[in-house]
Amino acid sequence: MTRPCASATVRSVTSPASRRRAATPARAASEVSEVVELLEVLWGRGRDAASPAPVSSAQLRVLYIIERDEGINLRGLGALMGAAPSSVSRLCDRLQAVGFVERGTSRASRRELELRLTPGGRRFLAELRARREEALTAAIAAMSPAARGALVEGLAGFRKALKPPALERNRS
Template sequence: MGVNPAPSHRRSREAAQMASEVIELLEVLWERGRDAVSSSPVSASQLRVLYSLDREEGINLRTLGELLGSAPSSVSRLCDRLQALGFVERAPSPVSRRELELRLTSHGKAYLLELRARREEALLAAIAAMTPTARKALLEGLTGFQEAVEKTASGHEREAADGAVRFA
């Protein structure tokens, strides 16, 4: 007799649905943190640029576009806006006179530092309200989730996963 795969599939679907709901809650928390950090909060796309530059300081627009999976013109406009906010600076590349390097300014670094601190505070408050057993299960679940994502990631997705914050 074969094993009925339906309960396993149902549990996977329930886990995916719960993960989606948790992500939505995190987005709400993240939005609150982003609004509290600056009078001119950045968009989600701009934030991805800041995270990328934080991990890959000194990259050029082409490389940034590849990391983000975005068109060069879109990446250039994002960087223009971030430069106008004082978060990003462009400097001549020491390797090629035709390229510009992108770097976070001290203002951009401070923005990310404060944003991450506010988000961590929000997470710590929620996690502190959990039972020790639930916290342990959360850590084990997130670790397993991260490992699964890393195993299934390819190309740029793997690069993004490699630059992601580790749970454990």
């Protein structure tokens, strides 16, 4: 069955046969990939609408990391992103230019810079999350209570599997 969802089509996996197929890791990965692609489109619209200065997906990753690790330096940010220091520095330059990130001298070493979100950066992330949650709420409201319960249970297991140690193991 298909149904429109914010100008995208979401295929619903509801039959017992479909659920059994989705139970294999390869089939589940295929279903997750399809949903991720739909979410990327949805997220892109939300990201562009949340600010007069839209940010790229790489810049958004920088904002999330800085929010989580307030005061991180460029070297640490580059390591988490798997990116070269020069690339990370340019991303931060752009985010600083739009007023989302500020650089300051590290308390630990005067030779290093710390990265912090500005109030504008925090506001951007809050607005972005609110838009995304609104879109997700509308889509999830169209699901049956049983499907919502299965979604919550499945996502909890998926999140647990994606904890940083699992990500680090799979990176190499």
